[in-house]
Each structure stands twice: as structure tokens, then as C-alpha cells.
Amino acid sequence: MKYSNRDKAILLLADGTIFYGKSIGIAGTAFGEVCFNTGMTGYQEIFTDPSYFGQIMVTSNPHIGNYGTNEEEGESDKMMISGLVCKNFSFNHSRTRATDGLKEYFENQNLVAISDVDTRALVSYIRDNGAMNAIISTDGTPIEELHKQLAEVPDMKGLELSSKVSTTTPYFVGNPDAKYKIAALDLGIKKNILRNLAKRDCYIKVYPYNASYEDMRAFNPDGYFLSNGPGDPAPLTVAQETAKQILENNEPVFGICLGHQVLALANGISTYKMFNGHRGINHPVRNMLTGEGEITSQNHGFAVVREELENNPDFEITHEHVNDGTVAGMRMRNKNCFSVQYHPEAGPGPNDATYLFDTFIANIEKAKQEA
Template sequence: MNTQLSPALLVLEDGANFKGTAIGKIGTTAGEICFNTGMTGYQEVFTDPSYFGQILVMTSDHIGNYGVHDEEIESDGIKIAGLVCKKFSQYYSRKKGTDSLDSYFMHNELVGISDIDTRELVRHIRETGAKNAIISSENFDIPSLLDRLKNIPSMDGLDLAEKVSSSQFSLMGDQNAPYRVALLDYGYKSNISRCLLSRGCYLGIFPWNTSAEEVKAWAPDGLMISNGPGDPSAMQYAVDTIKELVDGGIPTFGICLGHQLLGLASGLKTYKMHHGHRGINHPVKNLVSGRSEITSQNHGFAIEYDESLAHKIQLTHINLNDDSVEGIARKDIPAFSVQHHPEASPGPHDSMYLFDQFIELIKNHKV
């Protein structure tokens, strides 16, 4: 446990800076700064591969008070580049807890900063948009930190799939399960695989650079396109693979980055959002059922719907806060996707039915 309090500094590329207290490893880290409004589920958030390369601001006042648990992870370790919070608890109180968040950060060598006015910081990000930032607990010279930030690439145009994807093909589940599903891994969350396994799927997990021919050789019944970090428009290799597979008629379900990639493969465009959606209380409307859902979200890019393609692409979900695209379905082939995270972890289960919808799509295609 880190019992010695050390100073730390957060500097944004526009010059805004905040003094605080170091948490985790003493060092320096940089990346795009973003914020999550969820009040619980921080361990699942920190281990979500979609956050790779980002400094995360948690708006909840207290972080770390219930420790960590070995089962509450979404990948093989922490994926955020750094953490910013208001109050950081070095002690935790939970019977099932296995360690403190402080020890977890030290083990994962994460650099962070606490005692920050996160309300002021989030207001600044909301007003000025996403940007790069740097946290340091070893260098407190603002001009030199700003110079270092000039060498940090923008998330716009950045392909990060290779950083978080599997390095080789693997299998998961019961090979005698009724459905063979190919999971294109661009940084998938573990709960996506759990949701598929619990519905009778045998998974073939394919790395980021897999070709359509390799997927087809495995003869899957369905295709899952995973979430992940980075700019989808920088992943033309993935768009080409997905286009060949979905045009071949394989039942397809895309989530988050997978939704954006399906959109690109279908002729739509994507754009970088002003500051993105990240939290567990985002309202979405299902335009097909008329039902409203509270969803878990984590994305800084989105699809731009094109009415001229309405003959082949149906708009199925919209965000009730800003009317951004939350879901599409192809009219000509069995493929659909959503921007939010139906697997939650953390978050509500309002959209969990989409996994059942995917299974029904596979069933109907097999008949």
C-alpha cells in the first residue's frame, strides 16, 4: 500500500492544468483524456480494452472503496493509460474483495492522480472537446510536459486493434454446442464471450488481422464483431474482411467498434465525436419496438446515417440525449449492430435481448 503521499500534475494539451496527489506508480503517462459517469463497476471499466490509450476521469466521488475482485475483469489486465479521480480509497471494505485498488494499480504499474476537482475538469472537457493529456508524478514543469504532449498521436486516425487483440486463433466453449460463432477480436470484452457461451455458442476467436478466407474456412454459423479502441476509419483491412463476410450472408452482430466497422462495410461513414459517450446510464430508443433502454456506453466515434442508403440499411436505435446513431440493421442480408454495450459489465441489462436476437438470426439462417 502506498502510504506516502506524493504530488502529481495533470496537464491538458490546451494548457489547462490541475495539481493533485499521485496514485499507483510514480511516473508519467499520456493519452486522450475522457470521462466516465458511472458510479460503480470501476474495475470492469479499467480493464475494458476499448479504453486502451486513454486517460480516464471518473466522475464518481469515491474510487477504490470496494477494492477489486479477480472475477470482475473484462480482459487480462488494466487497459486505461491513466486515472484521474476526486477521492481515492487506499482501504476497501467488501467481503468478496481480493485486494485494494491501490495494490492493483501498483501491480499493473498504472500512473494516476487524485484530489482533482473532477466536476471542473469534466466541464472543461465537455466545453472544449476531447484532447490529449499527461499525468506526471515525477516532472512538474508544465512547458516540458506540453512539449511531450506534442509527440502523442491524436486518437483521430489511430488504429489500436493490434495492441489489444489476440495474437493467434483460439477456441472457447463446447465444440458440440449448437452454434459455431466466429468472434473477430479487435479488443473484445470478456462478458461478450460469456453472453455467447451461455446461449449455446462454440467460439472461434480470430485475431485483428484475420482474412475473410480464414474465417470462412472455419465454417461458422454466425459472426460477432467485437468492440475495441481507436478510429474505425483507420482499419480498412477490417472493413474489407467484414464486407466480404457479411456480403456472403453470414448472420452478423457488431458491438461498439464492431458496429462502426459494419457501418463502414455497408457504405456509411464514421466521425469523431466532440467528447464521446462513456457511462452506464445512457438512454437509447429502439425504433423498431418503440421501447426505451438504459445502456452502458464507451465510445468516442460514431456512425453517420445516410438516408440515401435507407433501401438497404435500417436505422434501429438512436441516442435520446443527442440523436446519434445507436443501431443499424441491414435489410438485404442478416446483419445488425449497436453502438452501446448490451453485455453491460458494468451497467444495466436492458439490451441483453440483442444476444437472443443474434441467436434467432443464426437459427433462421440454418433452417
């Protein structure tokens, strides 16, 4: 099949800037906050990460689709990005384990993707001007109409999105006879998080984003987990109240990304929207407890206010992002609680931080001994 006559496509940014490209062959429009990921591999895991819901993904790797897709490698059951912007889209793949090509993957889910965009220039522009709303179009919609549609797209700040990706009913993962029982609050949880818990002899019950403490406590868990997810953490008032009650009962709790931010808000510590955010699989983090460095997988557009955390006597900063000094991890001095602003489960990314799941299990064991 030839693709030489693909239709022209455009990316329109909220500030009026336009980047031109070509459609991969799916007509339509897509809108959301435009962001970029610097990872050189793992595009399927990135596209299916619920934390990316509502965002147009720009990939800085110039070649996307060259190893196809595999139905077992998604971090959720479908793609979560709003659309894709890339440089070179590979219509053919060369991996024997692939179950489908990337074009078919997009076609099956009716998602728009555009290629032949100068992504190097685009990423540089976003770096200089910040993440903003955008719209991609491959169906010839006039620019004036796209401007009108884009004006109606809500800003990410203040936007609650966990309800769009969370489970609606509780479900179980792992061996029912496992040594530990974990109640997980699904704010947009990734499958690899559940795999990491299950292989540490955990039986996990996953609850909807708005589950109450009473709902989760009825499972009689040994520990609680607050997951990653999309959007602004501030509107998640029910999750914050659930976190407060977990802490009031001094039960072991571990939070990742959005869960990390919810734990901060539950303690009166503010969060803020970052200029660009951190999205990639090579972010350097310093463990302030050991002095060691970690290369981490990250995906977040909000962060915890460091000054407020430093001024709170109940908290200790455990990890910091080497590039900009933002809070990458924290723990409570008087509670069995810790959290990180990155992805120790990776998927994709390095495994430098998987020890944090072991720390969670150790905290659970400590609580059992003290009971």
C-alpha cells in the same frame, strides 16, 4: 500506512490547462486522450475494457477503490487505460469478495493514478471543450518538458489501436459440443461478450483483428461477430474487407461498437470523431422498432454518420441515442446483419439490452432454416 505526505501531481491538457492533485504513490507519467465515465460503479470493468486503450480515465464518481478488486471481474487480463484521474482514492476497501486493493492493482501493473483532483470542474471543462490529449505526472517532471512530451502524442482520430489489444493467435471459448459455432473478430473484445454468447449454447473461436474472411470461414461458423475495441475504425481496412465478404455471402453477423462502425464503413457509410463521446452506464436509447426505451452501457468516441445511413436504402436505423439523436443501432434490409453502438453485455451496466444476443441466435436459426 499513512498517505498524508503524498507527492503533488498534475494533469496537463493539450490546450495548456492544468489541474492539480496528488499521487497515490506511484511515480511516473502517463499520456493519452482524456475522457470521463459517468458510471457510479464497475471501475475495475471500466479500467480493463480494451476499448479504453490509450485513454486517461476521469471518473465522475467521487469515490474510487472503496470495494477493491476481484481477479475474476476484469474484462481483459490487464488494465487498458493509460492512467487514472479521480477525486477520492480509497486506499482501504471493505468488500469480502475483494482479492486485492485498488492501489495494489495499480502498483502491480505500474500504472499512474492521481487523486484529489476537482473532477467535477474537470468533467465540466471536457464537456465544454471536448476530449483532447493530456498527460498526468507524479514524478516532478517540469511543465516545459511535459508540454514537449504531450506535443508528440498522436491524436485519436486516424489512430489504429485494435492491433495493440487483439489476440495474436486464435483461441476458443465455450463448449465444443455447443449447438452454435461463432467466429468472433477480436478488435478489442470484452470477456462478458464471450460469456453471453457461451451461455446461449455457442462455441466461439476468437480471431485476431486482421483475420481474413477465409481464415474465419474455415471454422465453418453459424454466425460471425465483430467486437468492440479502441481507436478510429477508419484505418481498419482489413476488418472492413472481411465484413464485406461476410455480407456478400449473406451470413449472419452481429457487430458491437467498433464492430458496428466497421460494418458501416464496409458499406460506404462514414464515421466521425465525436466531440466528447458516450461513456457511462446510464445512456438512454430508444428502440425505434418497438418504441421502447433502454438504459445502456456505452463507451465510444466515434459514431456513424446518421444522414448517410438514412440515405442508404439498404439500411434501417433501429436504435437512437435519446440525448443527441446519434445512431445507436442499425440493420440491413437485404442481409442477415445488425449492429449496435453500445454494450448489451454491460459489464458494468444494466441488462436492458441483453436480448440482442437472443436476436443474433434467432437470426442464425433463420439462416439455418433458409439454407
